[in-house]
Amino acid sequence: MRDDDELVVIGGSASPRLTKNICKILDVPVGKGEVHQFSDGNLFVKVGQNVRGRHVYLVQSTALPANDNFMELLFWIDALKRASAASITVLIPYFSYAKGDKKDEPRVSIRARLCAQTIETAGADRVVTLDLHAPQIQGFFDLPVDDLYALPVLTDAIAAENLDELVIVSPDAGFAKKAKQYARRLGAPLAIADKERIDHTENAHVADLIGDVEGKNAVIVDDFTITAGTLAEVADTLIQRGARSVRAAVTHGVFTRKAMSRLDDSAIQTLWVTDTVEKRPTRRSKRIVTVSVAPLFAEAIRRIHARESLSVLFS
Template sequence: MRDDELVVLGGSASPLLTKEICRILQVPVGEGEVHQFSDGNLFVKIGQNVRGRHVYLVQSTVFPANDHFMELLFWVDALKRASAASVTVIIPYFSYAKGDKKDEPRVSIRARVCAQSIEAAGADRVVTLDLHAPQIQGFFGVPVDDLYGEPVLSDAIAAEKLDDLVIVSPDAGFAKKAKQYAKRLGAPLAIADKERIDHTESARIADLIGDVDGRNAVIVDDFTITAGTLAEVADTLIEKGARSVRAAVTHGVFTEKAMPRLDASAIETLWCTDTVENRPAELSPRVSTVSVAPLFAEAIRRIHNRESLSVLFT
């Protein structure tokens, strides 16, 4: 790899993931600083020469979502003004992906606004992980690589060597991706019928499609914020005769009330990746984190060497 042309720079939302990516690629962590003034304004400064170099900026957009998103834009702008040859934005968790459609009157399609802002700031390419809605790739006019967390999480599930395993999708919308888990793990699939009636981040489980009686169930999803849906589905699975319940989500966002809710639920283990670092509360012992740094490092290596990324999607 032409590491003399490569710079991997981490924003303030993803320092640990950036450090691990750099360790795998055997390159130093890019130099930079972020300062927030007393009025809330953000200031970013690159600490090294990036002229003519290909820069990979790693920044999740959560806790606080708006500050970290604006910081991402400022980094891209600073890098382009510093004459970087290209800027590839690595967004491990794109929080505004939930705003992917106009599903009620007089609302913004927030994901599209964010996509256009990233592009307008000067990003040449975007790499992310398990977008809440794959069609968000079409909101960008630059290439977008939406990587999958399923292989990493499937390996963690497989390591448990659970017999009579059943994979459970928490709603019909995630059924297609849940089927990939089921296929890889050689397990049947069940689907919960979830109904969300407002913006309170809670849902009601109306029914369950599939047989979970006497089986070890694993609920899979792209993210969880309050663990409310996971807890509701877990209760339903126990009522339907499941022997045990576990869960695996790509993005463990976890607000303050998530951990008490998880600890009070029937979920024995919750696997998540390290796309979110600066959560407001300490993780429960039931949470097990697996790293996607090797996945992002391989994507960076392949992009930098002009190799195909298709192998990462199979």
Template sequence: MTRDDDLLVFGGSASPVLTENICRHMGIQAGLGEVLQFSDGNLFVKVGENVRGRHAYLVQSTVFPANDHFMELLFWVDALKRASAASVTVVMPYFSYAKGDKKDEPRVSIRARVCAQSIEAAGADRVVTLDLHAPQIQGFFGIPVDDLYALPTLTEAISAEGLTDLVVVSPDAGFAKKARMFARRLDAPLAIADKERVDHSEAARVIDLIGDVRDRHALIVDDFTITAGTLAEVAECLIDKGAKSVRAAVSHGVFTGKAMHRLDMSPIETLWVTDTVENQPVEFSPKVRVASVAPLFAEAISRIHRRESLSVLFDQ
């Protein structure tokens, strides 16, 4: 059996705050390490303590900048394995390349699969992540993947508002299954926006709305937002359809450029996000509220280390 003193949690440079919060919930100190970037762009990763025969968990989101932080993740895994760690579990709160999950046009790379194979080739024994863009990405890996849900964390924050006459809105048909889980948890009906995306401009157009939102408080739910464009457009549509107010909740707040301006100009009153991304290049709008998933990841790491089931974390 594994012992608690066999466990070490390290944080990459993309997720130092989340790592500290995870460790605080677990009652341990974060593992020591060093990451340097040389003038030519090369990265250097060094594990700062003895990991021989111990079980290492690396917390690292892969965004801002996505490529640097993904390469850093691979170097961490390699360094830990070469230092004779008994196992290395990659805790990847946000997997940015998960959006490249299929060959949906000629002559393109399936980026998520390339990244999955690279993580496995570097020596990772397991991956823990949160709300993958497409659950089938787990099949790109030949190692176990635990895809946790932000739903309990977000719905707890939403329920604290005490809203009545709530309707949950999926921004597209692809997220309808997850949105239905939110609706069930919040004891609310479901509506679905019909949108189309015609290019790679990160913008989509809302065509219609399936469901009744009139005289209800609408809650848009999604796995991530980058420009807040879809959220803003769906919010406008909901107001036009008679919604009393609009709020939103997304797992990953990957905010860029004019995202905060769009959010401020939109009818959205509150946007809940988790802390899977902590280095956004924008200053948050007062409308943004952060719900931490540190307790969720702390519980997952503890259960994996003690060889306990994770099924309780997926109980809806």
């Protein structure tokens, strides 16, 4: 491999551990750079090595604080572009504004669309992300987007428990299609909770449950959780309906301050989450088990850099 064809992997301040693990798998050093926040809140980003003519892979989640981390992402892209990188592939393990994918009430912004346009304008050449809240967000970009699945990683963790009488539970109708994929891979039946959300308080109400869970070991699956409110309420409903035990598997564990106490007070015995979100303003519950998606992102980088197909990662 020629020197100018060597890949460079740089991590933003939101994803240092994931970046380190990805680099370890790829057997490459972590790219050098620095981020500094001034007293007035302004961010300063500097690439710490020569990237001229190099193919750069930037890892940066946009979780808490979402706005700071998103702006840092843009500054990294701009800095790499001005440093004459040959290409900039942006890996966004958690794309926080993905929930704003539509105009579902009058006079609101389609936030995911604006974020996509901004990333593109900053100079990104490709985006790789994981379990977008709405897959159609890929169409908000006019550049290649690969929306990877955490399903294989999480189903392996669930399967390792060797649970008999397993049932997979979708927390709402919107996630039912993806939950069905979990159920099919694990050879288990599917149940669906009918969830209602009437405002922006991040509180939801479970109105009904479709499917048989009596005497079964239930696993709730979802793409993300912030307050753990939906997980806790669905878990209580499952116990009321006769479930033997309740666990959960979620791709993105964002977790605000009240999430941990809510989780500890719930019927959920184990909550599997990936390592897409590293920094949280709260303690960590002992019920949380983290599974890494570093191998998944490392393989995506390897295939993109070698100009190989990524289709195997979606099988």
